[in-house]
Structure formats: C-alpha cells, structure tokens
Amino acid sequence: xxxxxxxxxxxxxxxxxxxxxxxxxxxxxxxxxxxxxxxxxxxxxxxxxxxxxxxxxxxxxxxxxxxxxxxxxxxxxxxxxxxxxxxxxxxxxxxxxxxxxxxxxxxxxxxxxxxxxxxxxxxxxxxxxxxxxxxxxxxxxxxxxxxxxxxxxxxxxxxxxxxxxxxxxxxxxxxxxxxxxxxxxxxxxxxxxxxxxxxxxxxxxxxxxxxx
Amino acid sequence: xxxxxxxxxxxxxxxxxxxxxxxxxxxxxxxxxxxxxxxxxxxxxxxxxxxxxxxxxxxxxxxxxxxxxxxxxxxxxxxxxxxxxxxxxxxxxxxxxxxxxxxxxxxxxxxxxxxxxxxxxxxxxxxxxxxxxxxxxxxxxxxxxxxxxxxxxxxxxxxxxxxxxxxxxxxxxxxxxxxxxxxxxxxxxxxxxxxxxxxxxxxxxxxxxxxx
DNA sequence: TTGTATTTCAAACAGGTGTTTGATACGCTT
DNA sequence: AAGCGTATCAAACACCTGTTTGAAATACAA
Numbered sequence: 001x002x003x004x005x006x007x008x009x010x011x012x013x014x015x016x017x018x019x020x021x022x023x024x025x026x027x028x029x030x031x032x033x034x035x036x037x038x039x040x041x042x043x044x045x046x047x048x049x050x051x052x053x054x055x056x057x058x059x060x061x062x063x064x065x066x067x068x069x070x071x072x073x074x075x076x077x078x079x080x081x082x083x084x085x086x087x088x089x090x091x092x093x094x095x096x097x098x099x100x101x102x103x104x105x106x107x108x109x110x111x112x113x114x115x116x117x118x119x120x121x122x123x124x125x126x127x128x129x130x131x132x133x134x135x136x137x138x139x140x141x142x143x144x145x146x147x148x149x150x151x152x153x154x155x156x157x158x159x160x161x162x163x164x165x166x167x168x169x170x171x172x173x174x175x176x177x178x179x180x181x182x183x184x185x186x187x188x189x190x191x192x193x194x195x196x197x198x199x200x201x202x203x204x205x206x207x208x209x210x211x212x
Numbered sequence: 213x214x215x216x217x218x219x220x221x222x223x224x225x226x227x228x229x230x231x232x233x234x235x236x237x238x239x240x241x242x243x244x245x246x247x248x249x250x251x252x253x254x255x256x257x258x259x260x261x262x263x264x265x266x267x268x269x270x271x272x273x274x275x276x277x278x279x280x281x282x283x284x285x286x287x288x289x290x291x292x293x294x295x296x297x298x299x300x301x302x303x304x305x306x307x308x309x310x311x312x313x314x315x316x317x318x319x320x321x322x323x324x325x326x327x328x329x330x331x332x333x334x335x336x337x338x339x340x341x342x343x344x345x346x347x348x349x350x351x352x353x354x355x356x357x358x359x360x361x362x363x364x365x366x367x368x369x370x371x372x373x374x375x376x377x378x379x380x381x382x383x384x385x386x387x388x389x390x391x392x393x394x395x396x397x398x399x400x401x402x403x404x405x406x407x408x409x410x411x412x413x414x415x416x417x418x419x420x421x422x423x424x
Numbered sequence: 425t426t427g428t429a430t431t432t433c434a435a436a437c438a439g440g441t442g443t444t445t446g447a448t449a450c451g452c453t454t
Numbered sequence: 455a456a457g458c459g460t461a462t463c464a465a466a467c468a469c470c471t472g473t474t475t476g477a478a479a480t481a482c483a484a
Contacts, residue, residue: 161377197413204412
C-alpha cells in the first residue's frame, strides 16, 4: 500500500535524507551504502530493495526544486539586473556553503562537476542547463545586447567559477586558515564581493568591443 | 647500484609517468595501481617494491618545479603588474588545460582541492601556499597597499576560481558543448578574458574603500 | 484469527582493491 | 663460470565494495 506514513515510506525517507548527507560530504564514489544505511538505521539490503541500486538512490536523492524556486523568485523580483545578480550569487552561495540551511543536492551537484557519475546527465539536464540559461539572460541584461556569445559565456563561467571555488577548495582553505568557518554573515560578505567584482568585470568586458 | 639507466630506474620512471597520467585523468582514488602498471608495462608488485605504496607513488609523482619556475620567471619579468597577472593566468591555464604541454602534477593538484588524499598536506605546503603568496603580492601591486587583507584574499580567490572552473567543470562543459576542445589559442583567449575581467574587478574593489 | 503481500534482516556472494609472498630471472662483480 | 644482490613475476591474500538471497517479521485485509 502506498501511504506517506507507512513503515516503508519512513525508511525510504530516512534513506534519502542520509544519502543526501553522505553523498554531499564524501562524494558519490567514496560514500558507501553501508554508512548511509547505518545513518538511516536501516539494513544494508534496504537500498537495493527501495531504490534498486546505489545509482538509483542518488537519482532519487537529487532534488533541484529549491534551486529552481530560487531562480523563479529572482526573475520575479523587481530590481536592477545588478541587484538581481547580487541576490542570485547570495542565494547560490548559501545553498553551497550554509551548513544548516544549505541544499545538499546543490553540494552534490558541485561535486559531480568534477567527478562524473551516471547521474551527471540528469544533473546537467535538470539543473545546470537551466541555471546557465537563467544566468546568461541576467548577465546579458547587465552587459547589453552588444556582447558576443563567447564573451557572455566566459562572463558566466567567471561568476560560477568564483562561487564554486569556495566549495571545491574548502579542504585547502581549511588547511590554510584552520579557524575558517562559514557563518551566514561571512557568506553574504563573500557574495557581495563576488557580485561587485563580477559587475565590474562584465562592464569592462562589454565596454571593450560591443556597442554596450 | 644507483645508476640512471639501470633497469630499475627505467621502470621507476615509467611508473611515475604512467602514474601522473592516470592520477590526473581519473583522480587518485579511482586510479588503480593495476592500470598504472599496465600502462608502465610493469608488474603489479612494482609499485609496492619501488614506492612502498600507492600513497608513496603519488607523493613521488608530484613535481611542482614547473609551477615554481613559472612563478620565478614571472617575478623576474619587467612589465606592469597587470601584464604579469595576464602572463600568470595564461601560464597557469596552459598547465591546467593544455593536453600536450600541460602539467599533470598541476592537474592532480586541481583534483585534490576538492577530494583530499594523504598527499594534500604536501601539496598545500609545497605548491598552494607559495602560489597564494605569489598571487597575493601580484594582486596587491594592482590594488595598491590600501586594500584590506580580507579583500585581497577574496580577489585572489576570484582569480583562482575562474581559472580552476575550466578544469573542474570540464565534464559538464563537455556535455553542454560536445564539440568543445581546448586548443592553445582558445586557452589564451580564455586567459585574456580572465585577466581583463579580474583587473577590472580588482580596480573596482580597491577603489571602493581604501586609499588605492 | 487467518492469509497474503510487503518489508526487514543476517548472511553470503561476486567482483575489485592495495598489498604481500616466494620463486625466478637478471645484471654485475669476482 | 660462480656467486650475490637486485628486480620481476604469477599467484595469492586480506579487505572492502554493491548486491542478492531466503528466511523471519510485520502490516493489513478478509
């Protein structure tokens, strides 16, 4: 029987939550089914039973609704494109870095950028491609229609690269500055920097060749 | 007997070269000693015999001399700091992306940023910390002494983040643009963009608060 | 309560990993 | 050629991985 509170649905939910945690912490490959089941207080066979395989568990653990909702809210915000870029960067950084309110699926996505798994196709299709489309439009609003397609893409990559650096390089930054921790305030300061830095960069790039 | 061309030294060298290839392609964990030995045309036991362990092989495979030489040459170059930043970014990108003349140890380093292994401490100490120091001085020359330490660091991260994005996100970019390939010319175009973008960003940041 | 389908469990399985072993082959000096 | 230390090799080892198995427990309808 399909019922939200059945025993089966409860372990399913616990497994998904544990999987998001473990996958985002250790990466898909280093994460073991046994640790996920330990955290979910379930038997090792539960993953195969409920999701078919470890791959299937990852596919169901991914949930980009928050990411999409963030973009939709951004589009509907009445503000200058520069302000909306700042908002986007802040929300994106919070998803990537905030330990309490962050989005594990987004952190999984960040990991998969460099280390593909069978789920990467789904991630690209459902999360990254729409994200690029959204960000492309936003950058174009700032740069003006005169900007070339290649330059627009490079500006997008400059922004995403700055954001993702703090997640990807976290182990290194932690070693260089052991007392480092990302409070909400620090994340917002970083986001403000990236936004300022990037707007100046975009304006400079768009002012060099095109008609602005 | 210790001799450069002895049979032992030959397989040692072949193992190191194969290891750099495989580690930079698959990452340390996914790389198997069996594949490394296959490529080096050596027996599986050769790794343990010559390097003690897979960890030991990685430690010896790392060689940041090219990275250091690049920084030294940059320092000795007589040019504006903006020009030297452009040079640094170009050389760094070539090491990260150029398939024929790139530096496998640098690509390994890029991978390890996100996925630490026992070698990360050595990498941070010997490669990343000096790199940060070098880049910090260079950015300070552009920004002026008025820039705050925190802002200086964020500018450095903005630059490194942009550079590393193209390596980290390569699997995704490949999926989004299947015909993508990094020729030397394209790498130099990307480097020029990052340099222009970043100089504008640094000038904007340093002009906001400090005395420049 | 009885019967049936679903869910859980300990145990085992098959495959891959890094590493070790002991014998064999090799290079080099005497 | 004989002797010796080094290097190579096939084979095995111990461990960990995702997955499967078949029995036991549970939930639920009749």
